[in-house]
Amino acid sequence: MSSTQFWKPGSEKPRMIDDEEGGVLFFLQPSNSSSGYANIEKQRRRLPVYNHRRAIQYLVETHATTIVVGETGSGKTTQIPQYLKEAGWAEGGRVIACTQPRRLAVQAVASRVAEEMGVKLGEEVGYSIRFEDVTKVGVTMIKFLTDGVLLREMMDDPLLTKYSVVMVDEAHERTLSTDILLGLLKKIQRRRPELRLVISSATIEARSMSAFFNLSKRRHGKQCEEVGPKLEPAILSVEGRGYNIQIHYLEEPASDYLQATVSTVLSVHDQEPIGDILVFLTGQDDIDACVQSLKEEARDHGKRYSELVVFPLYSGLPRSDQDLIFSPTPRGKRKVVISTNIAETSLTLEGIVYVVDSGFSKQRFYNPISDIENLIVAPISKASARQRAGRAGRVRPGKCYRLYTEEYFMNEMSIEGIPEMQRSSLVSSVILLKALGIDNILGFDWLASPAPEAMIRALEVLYALGVLDEDAKLTSPIGFQVSEIPLVFLMHQCFYRTQ
Numbered sequence: 462m463s464s465t466q467f468w469k470p471g472s473e474k475p476r477m478i479d480d481e482e483g484g485v486l487f488f489l490q491p492s493n494s495s496s497g498y499a500n501i502e503k504q505r506r507r508l509p510v511y512n513h514r515r516a517i518q519y520l521v522e523t524h525a526t527t528i529v530v531g532e533t534g535s536g537k538t539t540q541i542p543q544y545l546k547e548a549g550w551a552e553g554g555r556v557i558a559c560t561q562p563r564r565l566a567v568q569a570v571a572s573r574v575a576e577e578m579g580v581k582l583g584e585e586v587g588y589s590i591r592f593e594d595v596t597k598v599g600v601t602m603i604k605f606l607t608d609g610v611l612l613r614e615m616m617d618d619p620l621l622t623k624y625s626v627v628m629v630d631e632a633h634e635r636t637l638s639t640d641i642l643l644g645l646l647k648k649i650q651r652r653r654p655e656l657r658l659v660i661s662s663a664t665i666e667a668r669s670m671s672a673f674f675n676l677s678k679r680r681h682g683k684q685c686e687e688v689g690p691k692l693e694p695a696i697l698s699v700e701g702r703g704y705n706i707q708i709h710y711l712e713e714p715a716s717d718y719l720q721a722t723v724s725t726v727l728s729v730h731d732q733e734p735i736g737d738i739l740v741f742l743t744g745q746d747d748i749d750a751c752v753q754s755l756k757e758e759a760r761d762h763g764k765r766y767s768e769l770v771v772f773p774l775y776s777g778l779p780r781s782d783q784d785l786i787f788s789p790t791p792r793g794k795r796k797v798v799i800s801t802n803i804a805e806t807s808l809t810l811e812g813i814v815y816v817v818d819s820g821f822s823k824q825r826f827y828n829p830i831s832d833i834e835n836l837i838v839a840p841i842s843k844a845s846a847r848q849r850a851g852r853a854g855r856v857r858p859g860k861c862y863r864l865y866t867e868e869y870f871m872n873e874m875s876i877e878g879i880p881e882m883q884r885s886s887l888v889s890s891v892i893l894l895k896a897l898g899i900d901n902i903l904g905f906d907w908l909a910s911p912a913p914e915a916m917i918r919a920l921e922v923l924y925a926l927g928v929l930d931e932d933a934k935l936t937s938p939i940g941f942q943v944s945e946i947p948l949v950f951l952m953h954q955c956f957y958r959t960q
């Protein structure tokens with residue numbers, strides 16, 4: 462009996478055929494088949510970013526920072542690092558880095574780019590996530606990594622000397638790590654004028670990002686003469702999207718978004734042609750409840766709903782279970798992936814045609830007075846809604862069902878979310894910055910300043926724990942140990958809280 466095999470990102474793509482018992486068998490196919498190549502090359506050329514490749518190469522050559530704004534699926538993440546390699550930025554042992562907020566996207570995008578370049582993952586194209594480094598020194602030219610991992614690399618190499626270009630992708634997410642990274646990269650640029658930055662997203666406010674990275678100094682209203690790259694960032698807008706996405710809204714607000722989600726999935730299955738469904742809910746509880754409801758429907762309504770193959774996706778799920786979302790959909794079935802916002806950015810799931818957006822996500826909120834951080838279910842922003850819809854329309858036209866009204870989207874939904882920096886405890890950020898030698902944290906160049914109360918509270922907590930001394934410097938050994946192994950710090954914190 463053959464055991465079921467699933468394709469894992471990073472491995473060769475399987476060919477799929479039906480077996481005699483109605484199941485599916487997977488066979489590895491030779492990766493360098495010329496028709497496969499021609500096909501991929503065709504796909505690359507039809508991406509909206511392709512027409513801008515020369516402009517991108519020119520702007521990166523001539524500007525310290527280039528900001529690229531382009532629709533979801535236009536090719537920013539997978540293509541720009543390849544254009545930069547073609548322009549010579551990976552020559553002489555240098556590496557092009559591309560950061561992502563989440564590890565799932567890092568692995569998926571790296572394996573796609575390796576496939577497009579016809580190379581083995583881990584060689585010319587590699588990736589690095591926590592506890593897993595799939596790169597080869599001296600061989601890897603394009604490296605995808607989480608922004609957290611790049612921050613950790615700065616501990617050993619504060620000026621990131623091996624990188625010629627750092628592309629900070631999905632910069633709109635404004636996670637704690639992204640904001641700290643952006644501030645540190647700006648500092649590095651002053652010391653390493655040869656370093657180039659690319660900031661990209663479908664939904665960033667390019668002007669404020671440009672103002673932040675504008676390193677050109679003006680004296681008496683005149684701009685200083687610049688030697689080397691232009692210090693004022695270039696902004697490139699990539700028009701157009703891969704495929705059309707039809708957006709549908711509710712006519713009346715839903716009283717129960719979970720119930721609305723289940724009925725939308727079922728009606729898509731009843732009424733729409735073949736294609737997988739990606740659902741965005743808030744967290745494990747909601748997702749488990751939705752999976753359960755769909756299973757009950759399948760049990761109660763027989764064959765029709767048993768065609769649904771349902772996969773949950775949230776960060777607490779073991780990695781092997783998370784990777785199941787990449788498995789090909791068996792013939793005659795419809796895959797339904799029910800996810801938190803970990804699938805919101807950068808991911809391309811080939812079979813996805815329909816997206817169901819509940820309009821909510823779990824977000825962190827911090828009260829510096831009580832020093833309590835909570836995860837609260839809150840409405841998403843328009844930027845998130847666009848990202849969610851953008852998981853469809855990548856390899857064929859798609860549809861997005863928003864479980865809220867158009868009036869709510871237009872008039873009430875905020876344009877962008879609040880940066881994580883302004884709604885989180887800053888304890889771990891302060892430790893990280895201190896470990897990186899940033900002594901004047903209050904004077905750090907933040908893209909959006911954190912609340913002073915939160916900063917003071919973090920300093921107080923770290924002093925009380927013995928991590929910082931009276932001069933707010935890391936203590937030895939506790940402070941330095943904690944900065945290397947966050948787990949040790951958590952133990953200290955538990956101890957502190959029980960005192």
Ligand SMILES: Nc1ncnc2c1ncn2[C@@H]1O[C@H](COP(=O)(O)OP(=O)(O)OP(=O)(O)O)[C@@H](O)[C@H]1O
Binds near residue numbers: 508537540663809855
């Ligand atoms: N694993 C994949 N399988 C098939 N096609 C893919 C895959 N990954 C990417 N693509 C194709 O490449 C296109 C560009 O993807 P890419 O991630 O570069 O876009 P992007 O502009 O960065 O999007 P986003 O802003 O959503 O991250 C997709 O729309 C899709 O057509």
